[in-house]
Amino acid sequence: MKLKIIPVKTKNNSYYINIGFKIFNLENIFSPLKSGDRCVLVTNITISKIWKEKIVKYFLKNKIILEEFILSDGENYKTLNSVNLLLTYLLEKLHDRNSILIAFGGGVIGDLTGFVASIYQRGIRFIQIPTTLLSQVDAAIGGKTGVNHILGKNMIGTFWQPNAVITDINFLSTLPYKQLISGIAEVIKYAISFDYVFFQWLENNIKQILSLNTEVLIYCIQKCCELKSKIVNLDEREYGFRVFLNLGHTYGHAIEAHFKYLKWLHGEAISIGIVMAIKTSEILGILSSFDATRMINLIKNFGLPTVAPKDMNVQSYLKYMIRDKKSYSGKIQLVVPIKIGKLKILKNVNQDIIFSVIKKCII
Amino acid sequence: MKLKIIPVKTKNNSYYINIGFKIFNLENIFSPLKSGDRCVLVTNITISKIWKEKIVKYFLKNKIILEEFILSDGENYKTLNSVNLLLTYLLEKLHDRNSILIAFGGGVIGDLTGFVASIYQRGIRFIQIPTTLLSQVDAAIGGKTGVNHILGKNMIGTFWQPNAVITDINFLSTLPYKQLISGIAEVIKYAISFDYVFFQWLENNIKQILSLNTEVLIYCIQKCCELKSKIVNLDEREYGFRVFLNLGHTYGHAIEAHFKYLKWLHGEAISIGIVMAIKTSEILGILSSFDATRMINLIKNFGLPTVAPKDMNVQSYLKYMIRDKKSYSGKIQLVVPIKIGKLKILKNVNQDIIFSVIKKCII
Structure with a gap:
């Protein structure tokens, strides 16, 4: 399977966004994770039920030690309270500064996991495996982490870059249609904001995107990631x-x-x-x-x-x-x-x- | 009054530690704060009662807009719950990314205020005004922020550098003796760890330190700050x-x-x-x-x-x-x-x- 790789370079960190279809069997897909690393897969019950078994085997194949922490599903759980639950779990399980969090889900999981990674013992590594279109084109890219406050969205957070992003469009096959459409709002945002040619391309590819055409989707996500990471690099x-x-x-x-x-x-x-x-x-x-x-x-x-x-x-x-x-x-x-x-x-x-x-x- | 200035240089930030006796009347002492800046003085009731009036006038003289937020006193309040109280206050009062927090107190106030500064709207500026010997020689220097978890001390936190440190040994005149002694533990730590000559100097200056001799104290604090910031720079x-x-x-x-x-x-x-x-x-x-x-x-x-x-x-x-x-x-x-x-x-x-x-x- 063709793999698109986009490098992201920030002041304190460099990493790759890997985009493709059924890419978990590829060698080094989990890089920089290595054999013996201790990871916590942070996810929600919906994703866990459908996808966990299908990706866990690849972690095991790479001899990565994996635990699972399940958060409640939805934006209204993106709170300091959920942060506290995950922090407590990490301390109870004696996770040290070398443990790595894997954000496995949509924007809520990614933002919250990244935030916890940035404040646990003053910062540990994390990897994004975005499973919604919205997180694949936007939330998982650029290192903005955070949770909501009753007085405002994402008011509590940090800038903390992931150590890798693994984007497999296969996850979109089980994404509710309403959520797929929701992700497209951010895609349109990039086109209107930065790229007339991409805007035209979108006008001509509505059906292909909505029917999850593999090549069209990969191009679309790649384009958004490139546009976003260019801004983030600056x-x-x-x-x-x-x-x-x-x-x-x-x-x-x-x-x-x-x-x-x-x-x-x-x-x-x-x-x-x-x-x-x-x-x-x-x-x-x-x-x-x-x-x-x-x-x-x-x-x-x-x-x-x-x-x-x-x-x-x-x-x-x-x-x-x-x-x-x-x-x-x-x-x-x-x-x-x-x-x-x-x-x-x-x-x-x-x-x-x-x-x-x-x-x-x-x- | 003689002012000792120690520059600290980190990857994302550079700032000065200002050390002296009754230094708040000096020009530019609040730099980089400037006229019109909106600040929140984060402190505890003990410090507020004794010292607030004495320093507020200098903020006013420099036309800095100052509010006050009082936290409960003591290490057992250095928690996520206190963090949430301060975050809520900042949102209620419509503080934006340009507001600046002033940590006015000991290590608890400094660590907690620095942590909130690092996560409020993904990071705002803060200034340390340490009032205990311990925070003057250690906690206020180096950008470690954080709060405690029931399962461990400082387990939640970030690296977030202050934009200035203003250390006035005049504050030590009202510090309980037990707390003064407590601060000396960190002073001895630096001497044992890094500096034989400083260790000898401490052996010869016990009485002068305990009686708060101005020159001896300033030298002592300066020495600790220099030793620590050298390590932090690296x-x-x-x-x-x-x-x-x-x-x-x-x-x-x-x-x-x-x-x-x-x-x-x-x-x-x-x-x-x-x-x-x-x-x-x-x-x-x-x-x-x-x-x-x-x-x-x-x-x-x-x-x-x-x-x-x-x-x-x-x-x-x-x-x-x-x-x-x-x-x-x-x-x-x-x-x-x-x-x-x-x-x-x-x-x-x-x-x-x-x-x-x-x-x-x-x-």
């Missing part, structure tokens, strides 16, 4: 460029938080958030209506939501948006598209504009 | 050299944890731990009895404990020592002196040796 800690990865996230996080991470999947909320960012840019006369429509059509054609929740009023958005990590001294900062493939930062967006954008999106 | 993340800063800490942490951080001050436990490390080295024929006696005499002459607690049996030590961050695959690793000013790492210390050392120290 600005790991979000002092500058990295903020461009946040298209739609300021609005989107507000929706997620308001519904306590229960009602909307991350990608669904981001999808609506991207539409809001597009409309903000359009209202301000930055983005042409032609491009705006084309962007929103792509989102719609993938079956993603473009209309804001009716049971969330405009005031509720502001409460969360002002707490956004990108906001500064109470001023709301947004990234918005200026055309397909290019973004702009708006440093201090007027609240009236935000209100009218949200109102437009509810209808 | 090995911030304890992959190698930095382990040499842990003389007495493997035994000492066991004592602290066993008594739930309530009965023994950190320095007192470390003092006994250093004696145990000395005896380990002596029993193994590495350290001469002459040097061992001279070291233990210095510890005694400062009024520090050298006898192990009678209400803790030898088995109890092992439970904690095996979980120590420096232990590896269940093997206990210890640093021990080979002579005054020089250490050695013992990679796999026999449990029988540890048992006989502990027994010797109980009498």
Whole structure:
């Protein structure tokens, strides 16, 4: 099987993203893990039931010692409380600084496991094995870790790079359709943000992606990983460029938080958030209506939501948006598209504009 | 007033340690803080009552916006729960990534505040204003942050460097004598570990230190900071050299944890731990009895404990020592002196040796 390898280089660390189909039997796929290493597979019950047996044998073949820790499933368990459960497990089982965590699941598992890896005994190694499209194209890449607080999403976390990412699109075969679509929101984000050619390619490959065509999917994931890791290489800690990865996230996080991470999947909320960012840019006369429509059509054609929740009023958005990590001294900062493939930062967006954008999106 | 400035350089950060007597009125003492910066003074009720008013005026003079967050006093509050309280406060008050935490207190406040700074919105700046001798010579230097877990001390934490350290020995004037002595355990640690001349100097300056002679104290703190920052510059993340800063800490942490951080001050436990490390080295024929006696005499002459607690049996030590961050695959690793000013790492210390050392120290 063809394996795509993308190198990621950050200040303190370098590692590879391995992308392919049924790649666990490949030699050195677990590198830098080696025979005798002690690992904890952190996962949830859903993934464990379907996939654990199928990958555990490859760990054993490589003589890697593997334990399992199961977390409750869902964004509402991405909390300090779950962090504490995993930390306690590691201490009880006498794991030392040489143990390695394996994040085996979607974004929730990856973010939480990475966070625990970054704070257990002041930092241990971890490996990402993302099993959802969303984590394969976004969450597992770039070293952002974290958990949610009741007052905001990902408000507690660190920058901590994995030591490898192993992305097998075979996992997507059992992913619920709703979650597949959710992942596509982040794919569209990359295209709108950075790459007109990729945007066109997406317009022409909707069916192939949704039917999980192997080659098309691998290309799509590879493209997203390349776009993201290029930004991360330049600005790991979000002092500058990295903020461009946040298209739609300021609005989107507000929706997620308001519904306590229960009602909307991350990608669904981001999808609506991207539409809001597009409309903000359009209202301000930055983005042409032609491009705006084309962007929103792509989102719609993938079956993603473009209309804001009716049971969330405009005031509720502001409460969360002002707490956004990108906001500064109470001023709301947004990234918005200026055309397909290019973004702009708006440093201090007027609240009236935000209100009218949200109102437009509810209808 | 003469100000001693020690530069610290790590991979991601550079900053200064400022040491002196009544230095808050000096210009630029809060650098890199600047007019308009929003800060949270994290402290405990004891320090707040005695010292807050005296330093707040200098923040105001420099037009720095200051809030206060008070934590409960003592090592048993250095927990994830306190971390959560501070995180919640920061979110409620809409602190963004540009806010700066000021750790104003001893090691507990410094370690916890540094940890919160490292995980709030994936990392914000913080400044150390250590008020105990122990934190001035050790805890505030080097970027180790963390909190305790019921299963072990400092098991949860990060490496996160402060942006400045402001050390005013004036704070020591109100420090309880027991705590002053506790801090001296770390001072003696540096001398035994790295510097024969400093060890001799300590032998000759016991009275001056205990009576808080300004010049002697400043020299003493400066010396410790220089010794520590030299090691930290070489090995911030304890992959190698930095382990040499842990003389007495493997035994000492066991004592602290066993008594739930309530009965023994950190320095007192470390003092006994250093004696145990000395005896380990002596029993193994590495350290001469002459040097061992001279070291233990210095510890005694400062009024520090050298006898192990009678209400803790030898088995109890092992439970904690095996979980120590420096232990590896269940093997206990210890640093021990080979002579005054020089250490050695013992990679796999026999449990029988540890048992006989502990027994010797109980009498």
